[in-house]
Amino acid sequence: MHIRIATSLDRDDVREVHLCAFPKGEREIVSKLAVNLLFEETTPQTISLVVETGVAVVGHVAFSPVAIDNNENWQGYILAPLGVKPDYQNCRIGSKLIDRGMQQLLKLGVNILFVYGDSKYYSRFDFRADVADQYTPPYKLQYPFGWQAIALNDTNIAKSSIKIACVNSLCDPELW
Numbered sequence: 001m002h003i004r005i006a007t008s009l010d011r012d013d014v015r016e017v018h019l020c021a022f023p024k025g026e027r028e029i030v031s032k033l034a035v036n037l038l039f040e041e042t043t044p045q046t047i048s049l050v051v052e053t054g055v056a057v058v059g060h061v062a063f064s065p066v067a068i069d070n071n072e073n074w075q076g077y078i079l080a081p082l083g084v085k086p087d088y089q090n091c092r093i094g095s096k097l098i099d100r101g102m103q104q105l106l107k108l109g110v111n112i113l114f115v116y117g118d119s120k121y122y123s124r125f126d127f128r129a130d131v132a133d134q135y136t137p138p139y140k141l142q143y144p145f146g147w148q149a150i151a152l153n154d155t156n157i158a159k160s161s162i163k164i165a166c167v168n169s170l171c172d173p174e175l176w
């Protein structure tokens with residue numbers, strides 16, 4: 001198993017991972033998000049990672065930057081989406097993708113990593129609702145309990161709620 005940075009050549013494989021991983025009703029919008037993030041140019045950069053076994057791509061994750069007003073010294077990211085093909089689930093692939101991404105974000109000096117997804121899964125990696133609650137997501141959440149975050153590098157947890165801004169690919173209320 002090999003984890004590497006995804007490139008534009010991985011577009012079809014990345015789409016396929018999420019079409020297979022997510023249930024009907026979510027798979028189209030999530031796979032479109034994954035492909036859009038692969039091509040969106042952001043500052044700082046969006047990080048897309050894939051897992052290969054042999055020649056097949058079996059998992060993918062993206063980390064895109066989020067910003068807050070009037071604080072250029074603060075850098076946040078959001079993890080979305082994450083998917084592993086069903087035949088390869090429960091083999092630690094999701095965990096390894098998250099760990100690898102977090103290592104890269106730590107090196108970049110990122111302060112905080114958000115996630116919006118299955119809270120039971122992400123709490124395994126120390127994502128916490130009380131850290132995320134200090135920040136208001138860009139859109140109203142359909143599932144507020146899925147909003148979590150982990151502090152990476154030294155950061156002052158906000159004392160009052162601060163609205164965060166996301167990249168264009170995530171600017172769709174249906175994703176939230």
Ligand SMILES: CC(C)(COP(=O)(O)OP(=O)(O)OC[C@H]1O[C@@H](n2cnc3c(N)ncnc32)[C@H](O)[C@@H]1OP(=O)(O)O)[C@@H](O)C(=O)NCCC(=O)NCCS
Pocket residue numbers: 021022082083084085088089090091092093094095096116117118120121
């Ligand atoms: C969630 C997902 C990415 C996990 O990837 P994975 O490679 O199977 O996960 P890992 O092997 O690293 O971890 C497996 C462990 O997580 C648990 N787990 C998996 N999905 C879970 C979930 N939704 N909620 C709680 N626990 C979950 C498994 O039971 C297993 O537990 P164990 O270690 O006690 O046996 C994968 O199942 C997937 O693609 N699911 C569909 C898409 C999705 O839900 N994406 C992320 C949430 S938005």
